[in-house]
Amino acid sequence: MDLKVNVYVWGDLSPEERRKLLSRSEEDIARVEEAVRPVVEAVRTEGDAALLRFTRQFDGVVLSPDRLRVTEEEFKAAEEALPEEIRESLDYVIENVERFHRTQVPEPSPMVEVRPGVMAGERATPVPSCGLYVPRGRGSFPSMVYMLAVPARLAGVPRVVMVTPPEKDGSVNPACLYAARRCGVHEVYRVGGAQAIAALAYGTESIAPVSMITGPGSAYVTAAKRLVAHVVHTGLPAGPSESVILADESADPWKVALDLLVEAEHGADSAALLVTPSRELAGQVEAHLLSCIPRLPSPRREFVQAVFSGYGGIILVDSIEEGAEVVNEWAPEHLQLRTSDLFATLKLIRNAGEILLGEHLPFSLANYATGPNAVLPTGRKAKVFSPVSVRDFLKFSSVIHVxxxxxxxxxxxxxxxxxxxxxxxxxxxxxxxxxxxxxxxxx
Known part of the structure; x- marks a missing residue:
């Protein structure tokens, strides 16, 4: 694959070129939907048999029905096998996420006198059950476990189920199991992909269906969620990763380049863009990227190469104001602002899953440890969706007395x-x- 970084001049792009650039991996999801449909239907009609067949076909792992669910012994073994420093770091960042998400737990709503003799309020109760999808295909993600499980536990969900693809030996990543136990997950199943989404939606002999599903995944997982959305609430759309940095000439090009690489290494279907009015910054960032990419280990190197020659690159705009409009139309999952007046730029932003301010906050810091949730809407859905929160796992009933x-x-x-x-x-x-x-x- 040729090493290149796409560079676009926004003002020179046609409406169709702009649409294609903004639609990015959403088109991939639409393309795989028909391939996913028979997988979902097979799980709906065949249950465990289909789950085991697809796990063998897609993951190369042979399981029996009694091995779908992770056992208590496996949780204990995972904790013992996990290095102490990893447990310590997981405990530390989980506490940060808990501290932030506790602020989202609603206080009991007072009854308001609407008119004389008319009292009205709201009562929050948790959803009966939820399924958390934790991906594994390009790595193991204990960070996704606690980002999903902490708000579910704080909301008081009675049954929290986690599904995640197995390792090649049929095991589940020990850090994911440690985080699941630490955060109050009730059931863990070693199954992933579209088949796991179908199992959560329809149920099988081994996995009882849930009321809602949330969590990020591949284009296949996202397509499966769309196919079962009429059966189960599938939460915010969290598909392939995407990031944008909006920067002016004050930004440090080396740090910008480092931060652009963060989300790009998730996979070839990720998106990573620098939006800037500074041609000098763009040129320096491009040079740093071309220097850094070959140094990454495989397969991350190939992922990043594919991103910057595919859904990623640099967009040159006439001003920060025009750049902000590009960002608002893009509505990215992750947005970092690197301008001389951060809070003035912040006022220009309307649509983004998260907004990171300044040069000391790489995407990786927010992905793991700052407290706010890192499971964010993708595919331009930040225009209408918010990050995962305690509120996702609650529903509200109106309470009225007359x-x-x-x-x-x-x-x-x-x-x-x-x-x-x-x-x-x-x-x-x-x-x-x-x-x-x-x-x-x-x-």
Missing amino acids: SEEGLAELGPHVVRLAEYEGFPAHAAAIVHRDTPGSYSPRG
Whole structure:
């Protein structure tokens, strides 16, 4: 593969070229959807048999039904096998994530007097069950375990299920198991890909279905979520990784180049872009990238090469203001601001999963340890979705109490509106409430 970094001049791109650049790996997801459909359908109809078949086919791992679920002995062995310094770091960053997410746990909602005798409020309760998808294909991700499991536990979800692809020997990564136990996951299954999403949605003999599914994954996982969205809530769209750095001439090109490499090494379907009005910065960053990429070990080197010649690169704009508009249209998962006036630039940003301010905050720091969630909306969905939070695992019920005084207060208005809309039973439920046998709706 030729080593290159795409460089685009935003003002020279046609509307179709801009659309293609912004649509990035979303087009890959659409292409694999038909390939994923028979996998999802097979799991729906065949259950465990299909799960085991696809695990053998896609992961090269032969399992029996009794080995799908991780055992208590495996959790204990994982903790013993994990180096003490890794356990220490996991404990440290999990505490950071807990500290931040505790602020999202809602206080009991007070009842508000809407009108005399009319009291209304809200009551938050957790979803009955949730499935957490933790990818493994390009590495092991204990960070995804705690980013998903901590808010689920704080929300009080009664049943938290984790699925993750097995290692080649059929085991599950020990750091992922340690984090799962540390964060209160109730069940862990060694299955991944589209087949795992289907199992969580429809259930199998070994895996009971869940009420919602969340977690990042490949284009195949994202496509599977779309196919089961009519059965189960699939949460925010978290597909292939994407990052943008919006920078002016004040940015350090070496640090910008280092930070661009972070999300790019996730996989060939990732996106990593520098948006800048500075041609000098663009040239220096390009040179640093071309110098750094060959030094990465395989397969990360090949991933990064594919990104910067595919969905990544540098976009030259006329000004930071125009760059901010490009960012807002892109609505990236990860956004880093590297300008001389960070907070003035921040005011220009409307759409981004996370916004990192300044040169001391590489994407990797936020991915692991700053506290806010690193599972973020992708595919331009940051325009309408937020990062994973405690709120994702809660639903809210309206709670209303009306006294006799309140009924008298609201009743006449409701009767008028019900009759206007042509609902006589609505009106009669108020007009004839205290006169048994007098039911006489007016059409």
